[in-house]
Amino acid sequence: MKISVVGTGYVGLVTGACFSDAGHEVLCIDNDPKKIDLLHKGVMPIYEPGLDEIVARNVKAGRLKFSTSIAEGTAFAEVIFIAVGTPPGVGGEANMTYVEQVGRQVAEHMTSYRLLVEKSTVPAKTSEYLKRTVLKYLREDTDFDVASNPEFLREGTAIEDATHPDRIVVGVESQRAGDLLEEIYRPILKKGGGQFLRMSVTSAELTKHASNSFLAMKISYINAVARICELAGADVQQVAKGMGLDPRIGPRFLSAGVGYGGSCFPKDVDAFVRLADALGHDFKLLKEVQQINKTQREYVMKKIKQELWVVQDKTIAIFGLAFKPETDDVREAPSLYFVPKLQEMKAKLRAWDPVGEGKFKEIHPELECVQDLYECAKDADLVLILTEWDAVRKIDLKKLKEVMACPVIVDGRNIFNPEEIRALGFTYHSVGRN
């Protein structure tokens, strides 16, 4: 089948590449000409493991093409996925500017039936607004559908997630729209497994916000438990293991640490709270989830301050800038809280991240970054771990101790065993463990 995907970011590019790998003919569109230029040259505009291979293979096979033109995308395929950003708006609600732009442009170029699919994370009822937009700007009297198909992939494992989904949620208003989407996903589901769930558009839209908010709630829950563990003298990792073996709870998303970040959880929880408010429901539970997450960073900062006493002129090595390992995405990453705060306190900062440096430096060009962990920690008074990269887990602790001015670690990801690391002579602070 022919498919257009508008928005060639973390979601759109992975989705387009995986659709083409499943045998479809795909045109990926972005209004950022730099991104499209890079893609034409075979260079990935984002870091996602395995993406370059899949893109190269399908470009070579002629199944995957790139363009900056929505007119071209509208003419190319009957089904158009919208995968543009929905960043937080001024008041925290999702900003629908880009989704609206795409709806309008597609409408202006439509001459026969088109199915517009919301792949971006959008608030419930977005489809109503999108339909209204299309109707306003349609130049020819033609049929169309709007469907919701929220994306559940995770950066860092996006290819695996997109090719082996646990579920494909599809919200449709017509048999035709549902059948088209089922046809698109058939080869992926046949190969990778997973359930195809048809539901109403509003239910599909809501499923995404409800899922992400639930996961964020799990993280905030364990972070709240971590604080109690410290007060009570318990170990949050042992508690989480004891909880997680209960299949009703499950072990995932029970890692205490510096709190959740990234381009999805903070903005999606916020958008869900705003949506609930707008519908007349005060979602207090989620407001508390947000509050715990916000104060979790402050909680870790307090440990740094207590340890250093005077922060000014201390050398702090930051291990990890990306919001999680295996991605270069720094949106809402904890590093964006710690770096400016520590700069305000006049600490001397040096950072290490294998792929996140470029995007972080677009925001903080002044930050000194190095590509070697030991060079980063050289003469440091404290190492602050913000991302659980494998290289950090595997660091040679004896060597690390030798290069530091003072062997102190504040571990925002609970990577090391407190007893073992203290036995090596480190002062070690983590989250939810004494």
Ligand SMILES: NC(=O)c1ccc[n+]([C@@H]2O[C@H](COP(=O)([O-])OP(=O)(O)OC[C@H]3O[C@@H](n4cnc5c(N)ncnc54)[C@H](O)[C@@H]3O)[C@@H](O)[C@H]2O)c1
């Ligand atoms: N990143 C994730 O892990 C993830 C997972 C699930 C869902 N989502 C959701 O998917 C959506 C996209 O997220 P992302 O991380 O891929 O964002 P992104 O910022 O990486 O990509 C969005 C792309 O859309 C392009 N764009 C914006 N307006 C456009 C327009 N009018 N025409 C053409 N292109 C346009 C931008 O240039 C950009 O390349 C968001 O709603 C997000 O919440 C993201």
